[in-house]
Every structure is written in structure tokens, then in C-alpha cells.
Amino acid sequence: MIDRATIDKIMDAANIVDVVSDFVTLKRAGANLKGLCPFHDDRTPSFIVSPAKNYCKCFACGKGGNPVGFIMEHEQITYPEALRYLAKKYGITIEEKEQTKEDLQRQDDRESMFIVNQWANEWFQRQLHETDDGRAIGLAYFRQRGFRDDIIKKFQLGFCPDKSIEVRQTDDDGNTRTVRMGVMSNDALKAGYQEKYLINDTETGIGTGVSLKNDRGALRDRYWGRVIFPIFTMSGKVVGFGGRVLDAATKGVNIKYQNSPESIIYSKKRELYGLFHAKQAIRKTDLCYLVEGYTDVMAMHQSGIENVVASSGTALTDDQIRLIHRLTDNITVIYDGDAAGIKASQRGIDMLLAQGMNVRLLLLPDGDDPDSFARKHNAEEYQEYLSTHQVDFIKFKTDLLMEEAQGDPIKKSNLVNNIVQSIACIPNEITRSVYVQETAQTMQMQERLIASAVAKQVEKNYEEAQKQREREYRNRNEGHINNSDVGGGDGMPMESSSLSGLTANDIPQDTQEPANDLVPPESPYAPLVRQIHQREEQRLEQEEREILRLIVRHGQEPVGTMEAEDGTSKTVSVAKYIDATLRQDELEFTIPLHRHILDIALEDESERSTEQLLLNYPEPEVAALAFDLATDTEQLSRLHQQKSAMRRTPEQEAQERANELFALARHIITDYKLELVRRRVKQVMRDMQDPTLMEDQKRYMQVMTLYKELKDIEKRLSKVQGGRVLL
Numbered sequence: 001m002i003d004r005a006t007i008d009k010i011m012d013a014a015n016i017v018d019v020v021s022d023f024v025t026l027k028r029a030g031a032n033l034k035g036l037c038p039f040h041d042d043r044t045p046s047f048i049v050s051p052a053k054n055y056c057k058c059f060a061c062g063k064g065g066n067p068v069g070f071i072m073e074h075e076q077i078t079y080p081e082a083l084r085y086l087a088k089k090y091g092i093t094i095e096e097k098e099q100t101k102e103d104l105q106r107q108d109d110r111e112s113m114f115i116v117n118q119w120a121n122e123w124f125q126r127q128l129h130e131t132d133d134g135r136a137i138g139l140a141y142f143r144q145r146g147f148r149d150d151i152i153k154k155f156q157l158g159f160c161p162d163k164s165i166e167v168r169q170t171d172d173d174g175n176t177r178t179v180r181m182g183v184m185s186n187d188a189l190k191a192g193y194q195e196k197y198l199i200n201d202t203e204t205g206i207g208t209g210v211s212l213k214n215d216r217g218a219l220r221d222r223y224w225g226r227v228i229f230p231i232f233t234m235s236g237k238v239v240g241f242g243g244r245v246l247d248a249a250t251k252g253v254n255i256k257y258q259n260s261p262e263s264i265i266y267s268k269k270r271e272l273y274g275l276f277h278a279k280q281a282i283r284k285t286d287l288c289y290l291v292e293g294y295t296d297v298m299a300m301h302q303s304g305i306e307n308v309v310a311s312s313g314t315a316l317t318d319d320q321i322r323l324i325h326r327l328t329d330n331i332t333v334i335y336d337g338d339a340a341g342i343k344a345s346q347r348g349i350d351m352l353l354a355q356g357m358n359v360r361l362l363l364l365p366d367g368d369d370p371d372s373f374a375r376k377h378n379a380e381e382y383q384e385y386l387s388t389h390q391v392d393f394i395k396f397k398t399d400l401l402m403e404e405a406q407g408d409p410i411k412k413s414n415l416v417n418n419i420v421q422s423i424a425c426i427p428n429e430i431t432r433s434v435y436v437q438e439t440a441q442t443m444q445m446q447e448r449l450i451a452s453a454v455a456k457q458v459e460k461n462y463e464e465a466q467k468q469r470e471r472e473y474r475n476r477n478e479g480h481i482n483n484s485d486v487g488g489g490d491g492m493p494m495e496s497s498s499l500s501g502l503t504a505n506d507i508p509q510d511t512q513e514p515a516n517d518l519v520p521p522e523s524p525y526a527p528l529v530r531q532i533h534q535r536e537e538q539r540l541e542q543e544e545r546e547i548l549r550l551i552v553r554h555g556q557e558p559v560g561t562m563e564a565e566d567g568t569s570k571t572v573s574v575a576k577y578i579d580a581t582l583r584q585d586e587l588e589f590t591i592p593l594h595r596h597i598l599d600i601a602l603e604d605e606s607e608r609s610t611e612q613l614l615l616n617y618p619e620p621e622v623a624a625l626a627f628d629l630a631t632d633t634e635q636l637s638r639l640h641q642q643k644s645a646m647r648r649t650p651e652q653e654a655q656e657r658a659n660e661l662f663a664l665a666r667h668i669i670t671d672y673k674l675e676l677v678r679r680r681v682k683q684v685m686r687d688m689q690d691p692t693l694m695e696d697q698k699r700y701m702q703v704m705t706l707y708k709e710l711k712d713i714e715k716r717l718s719k720v721q722g723g724r725v726l727l
Contacts, residue, residue, distance in 0.1 A: 124158025555610030
């Protein structure tokens with residue numbers, strides 16, 4: 001395990017803006033920064049980064065955290081792994097204590113796979129540059145395609161020879177036999193890498209798949225006889241490979257490219273080739289070019305255009321679009337001259353529009369792709385063509401399809417419908433309106449007809465999305481127990497009434513029944529009772545949050561002193577005063593997370609503020625709630641607004657501050673107690689309506705006495721409550 005001192009060192013070094021900016025384009029928004037959330041389908045910036053709090057949060061999906069929490073969520077790794085990630089980023093040496101077996105196993109699987117990939121990547125590069133076959137075959141291939149050596153090294157290209165060697169193997173029974181092993185697989189085993197990380201288990205996703213295992217138990221190289229394109233994550237880790245057969249060997253080969261299998265670290269729908277090399281250029285230019293293949297990306301880099309990524313021959317996915325959208329709102333899709341391929345990719349345009357991207361398209365001439373076009377033109381000509389030939393999707397579709405629609409009303413109608421479907425995907429209503437006007441002018445049609453068709457398609461899209469969500473909900477809940485079997489008559493579970501309060505002994509046993517039992521399950525009023533009960537729970541939760549907000553913002557600040565047993569004076573903090581006051585009346589928070597946060601504040605003995613302690617706490621739910629409370633728009637109101645004009649000493653100012661915090665804490669706790677008492681009064685009043693109460697004189701007197709005591713307490717608390725003070 002990583003020791004506390006090292007964790008604190010990492011936390012102090014990690015800057016949330018610096019960390020998030022590796023993955024999201026941020027723009028200044030007052031004291032904070034904002035961008036598109038990397039954790040959900042965000043179309044308008046809802047992801048806020050607070051430099052002052054060293055924290056980030058999406059105010060749409062709720063995800064975020066401190067630098068460690070963000071990396072955990074974004075990279076889907078454990079807390080120790082996130083600490084190591086940040087330690088490496090900031091050059092901090094980690095000294096670890098012994099880890100549990102579970103921690104080690106979870107960490108080993110992912111890290112071992114990344115290590116194997118990195119080893120394989122270096123092995124492939126050595127084969128390309130340092131062996132006769134690599135230079136004569138692999139390097140010659142890349143150079144014949146027109147790639148300079150600096151580009152070959154930049155993308156860390158490699159080569160895997162089509163060779164195998166004979167090795168002796170011993171099975172579990174002690175029998176030996178000779179098998180043929182791929183040279184890379186053999187070198188990996190000799191280097192000490194485990195077989196389970198070389199092959200791939202399709203069920204568990206464990207293993208990189210750089211090797212394949214045949215029926216005889218021998219390993220062969222997945223990429224034998226191919227040139228290698230490593231695939232990097234946005235943060236620069238080798239996550240997979242693409243291996244292409246050489247042009248001379250493509251005859252009779254069905255699969256030109258052999259790609260890494262799906263695993264716990266690699267999914268092709270979530271990766272974009274070239275993103276690691278392009279992310280800085282995309283941010284700088286505020287534009288991303290999207291092409292199809294590996295060599296297209298490399299060719300554009302060679303022409304000085306670095307803000308380019310490829311979907312690697314797969315259909316564009318929402319995950320890939322979100323990766324781009326986090327860096328820029330603007331995308332230009334580059335197509336070659338293959339008309340069939342362009343028509344087949346129409347869905348990709350609609351997906352880009354649906355995620356709020358500003359989409360432009362570009363068709364290369366004469367059937368060229370970005371790679372072949374680069375070989376025919378110099379860098380200046382390439383860049384000039386890109387800048388002058390981009391068009392919006394309406395003009396692109398019109399130019400593409402209008403010629404074949406000439407003189408055919410049905411085909412022209414289909415073209416208009418095609419454009420309408422794309423416009424309807426755009427989430428922003430104003431943008432849709434602009435495109436409606438442009439379509440009407442281009443197609444020489446009445447604007448109201450286009451607008452009506454778009455509105456109908458928008459409604460249709462919404463209904464289809466609703467149906468899809470319902471299907472997903474049914475699939476998730478298939479086989480689950482029906483709540484109507486165990487709860488209220490409308491299928492909702494029965495809720496108990498959380499009778500927390502001043503003292504447990506004050507409650508007659510008969511009153512400790514679920515509030516919903518007062519209404520029969522089949523009653524039509526049951527939902528209303530549940531709503532009332534839910535509002536009561538929410539009010540109590542809000543009162544607890546008021547107390548927590550004070551703890552988060554001022555937990556370690558003093559509110560006064562008390563005399564210790566040895567006669568010395570002892571400073572009492574806000575957190576300790578609140579805890580003592582609650583314990584005095586045998587109260588505790590009803591929500592476990594609230595109790596946990598109070599305990600954390602009480603146990604902390606560091607010199608950090610409670611706010612910084614909680615914002616950097618390793619438990620994400622603790623840090624998230626602390627951030628909510630620390631960044632609330634409500635500000636601390638002074639109880640004593642009139643200040644003396646007399647200059648005060650630091651000691652006097654500190655005493656005044658302590659007095660204010662003491663009064664504020666007492667006021668908020670009084671609010672909390674008053675809410676509890678009022679809840680108890682309502683419960684007793686319901687008890688008093690029980691027709692059997694009068695038949696039991698003893699129980700009747702208990703209830704009436706409790707009612708009177710509660711009303712007296714309510715009256716006293718109301719007197720000291722006064723006006724509400726906001727934090």
C-alpha cells in the first residue's frame with residue numbers, strides 16, 4: 001500500500017486543471033473552468049473544474065472528483081493505480097507498504113497487459129529497424145508508401161517476421177515434445193512474460209492477444225509477416241495493435257488487417273488511432289479531421305496537419321465521438337471518392353450532429369484517399385485544399401445526390417428527407433432553425449414545409465429513444481421481484497418512517513410502525529402518503545446538510561474553549577462542538593454518509609482545513625458531497641452585521657469569529673432539533689387518532705404526556721430559532 005505521506009505529496013502536487021486538461025478542453029467561466037463532460041453524452045458544457053477547490057464535477061450526471069477521483073473514473077482504475085498515474089505524471093517516487101492479494105491481482109492483470117503491450121511494441125520496432133528482414137521488408141514497405149523515417153519513428157511503427165522456431169515443451173505428465181513457436185512469442189516467454197497475458201481469454205478479457213495458442217499448446221504470433229501500427233490511449237499507453245499484410249502478400253488474403261482482440265484494456269469502439277499524437281493540435285486549432293485508416297493519419301502528419309484521427313476502418317461510435325468532442329466542437333470528415341462508401345457512412349454524420357458537433361465534410365478528388373492525395377501534392381497544396389473545400393453537410397449531400405435526382409421528383413423527395421433526418425438529429429433548436437432556412441433556399445422549397453418535416457422527425461426520434469430506454473429498462477429488470485408483492489398496492493415498496501429523534505426511550509413501542517401502514521395498501525391515497533413521507537425525509541436530510549456544510553467549511557475552526565479534567569483550557573472546534581451537542585441529546589444523523597463525514601472531521605489531526613481534507617478524501621462519495629457543500633451558492637451570513645469602527649487586535653478578531661461560528665452552529669442545530677420534534681409531533685398526532693387508544697388508559701396517558709412534552713420542546717426551540725442564517 002502507498003503510505004500516507006506519499007499520498008499527501010501526490011495530492012499536493014496534482015492540479016485538477018492540469019489533470020483534466022489532458023482529456024477535456026476547458027474554457028474559462030468566471031473563477032472556474034468548464035467543458036464537455038467525459039463521462040456521459042454531454043452536448044452543452046456541464047463539466048465544471050474549480051481550481052480553488054482542486055475539484056471537478058459534472059452538474060448533469062454528477063460524476064467528478066479530485067485529481068485522483070477523476071483519474072479513477074476516467075481510466076477505470078483503482079485508487080492505488082490512480083495515485084501511481086499521478087505520481088508518474090508529477091515525477092514523485094512512491095514507497096509502498098504491503099498490498100492485499102485482491103489489490104495485487106486486480107492491479108496485476110491490467111498493468112501486466114500494458115507491460116506486455118509495451119514490450120511487444122519495443123520488440124516490433126527493433127525488428128523493423130535492427131534486423132535484415134525488418135529493414136528489407138518492413139521498412140522498405142513504409143518508405144515505398146512515401147513515409148519519412150521521422151514519421152515512422154513518431155508513430156512507433158514495427159514489423160513482425162513470418163518466422164517460427166522449434167522448441168521443446170514438457171506437458172503436465174512430464175512428456176516432452178517438439179513444437180514450432182512464433183519468434184515473438186518465444187522471446188516473450190524467455191523474457192519472463194506469462195502466457196495468460198500473451199494470449200487472450202474471450203470470456204474474462206484477460207490477455208493482450210499478441211499470441212495465439214494452437215491445438216498442440218504452442219504459441220504463434222498473431223501478427224506474423226505484418227507491419228505493425230501500435231494504438232495508444234489518449235494518455236499514451238499502448239492499448240493494442242493493428243497488423244497489416246504487405247502489398248505483395250495481399251493476394252488471396254481475406255483479412256488485410258489483424259487487430260488486437262477485445263480485452264479489459266482495449267475496445268476498438270472506444271479508441272481512435274492517432275488521438276494521442278493529435279490532442280494538443282486539436283485543442284490548438286479547435287478542429288479535428290476524421291479519416292478512415294492508419295496511413296491516412298500518418299500522411300496528414302507528414303503534410304504538417306496533426307489534428308487528425310482515424311476510426312481505424314470501423315463504423316464511427318458514440319464513444320469515439322465523445323473522445324473528440326471533449327477536445328473540440330468542430331469536426332471535418334474527409335472522404336475519398338468511393339460513392340458507395342460515402343453513402344454508407346451517412347449514419348456517422350447524423351451521430352456527429354446528434355452529439356452537438358459542428359460538422360463539415362470534404363470529398364477528395366479523383367478517388368484519392370488522404371494517403372494517396374498526400375503522395376500527389378506537397379504539404380502546402382494539401383493544406384490549401386483542406387481549407388478551401390470543406391462544406392456543411394447540406395451542401396455535401398446536395399452535391400452528392402442532386403445529380404442523380406435531377407428530373408426525378410421521388411429521388412428529390414428522398415434527398416430532402418435525407419437532409420431533414422440529419423437536421424432533426426441536431427440537439428440545439430436555433431442551429432436546427434438555421435439549417436432549415438438553408439435547406440429551403442438550397443432546395444427551393446417553402447421553409448414552413450421543411451420546418452414541419454423536421455419537427456415531425458424530431459418527435460419521431462424522441463419516441464424511438466423513449467422506446468429504446470423502456471426496452472433497456474425491461475431487460476435490466478427482467479426476472480426481478482415485483483415490488484407489488486412486498487409493498488404498496490401500486491407496486492412501490494413499503495417505506496418505514498425513520499423515527500430518529502431526541503431519545504429513543506421517549507417513543508412508545510406502539511408508535512414505531514411504518515407510517516404507510518396507516519393507509520391500506522390498496523387505498524388510492526397510498527401514493528399521496530408516500531409523497532408526504534418523502535418530503536418529510538427530504539426536509540430532515542436538508543437540515544443535516546446544513547450542519548454538514550458548516551462542518552465542511554469551518555470544521556477545524558474554534559468556537560470557544562472548555563476546561564479539561566486537568567484544569568487546563570482546551571480549544572473546541574466547530575466539528576467537536578456539533579458532535580458534543582448531538583450526543584448530549586442522544587442524536588445522530590439519519591444518513592450513514594453524513595455520520596461518516598462527521599467522524600472523518602473529528603478524527604483528523606492534521607493542519608489541513610476540513611474542506612481540503614474532505615475534498616481530497618479517497619472515498620469518491622465523501623469528496624463529492626464535500627464539493628457540493630463547499631461550492632454551494634449560499635454564503636455565510638454574519639449574525640452580527642454591525643461592526644465597531646474601533647480597530648481590533650488579531651486576538652479580538654479571532655474571538656469575534658469564534659463567537660459568530662458558535663452562534664451559527666447553535667442556530668443550525670436548533671433548526672435540526674426542531675425538525676425532528678415536529679416530525680415526532682406528527683407521528684404522535686397520528687397515534688392519537690387510533691380508535692383503540694382510549695381503551696388502553698396506560699397507553700393513552702403515555703401518548704398524551706409525550707405529546708405535551710414535545711409541544712413544550714417545540715415551543716422552546718422556536719423561541720431560540722429566530723431567523724434562518726445561511727451558510
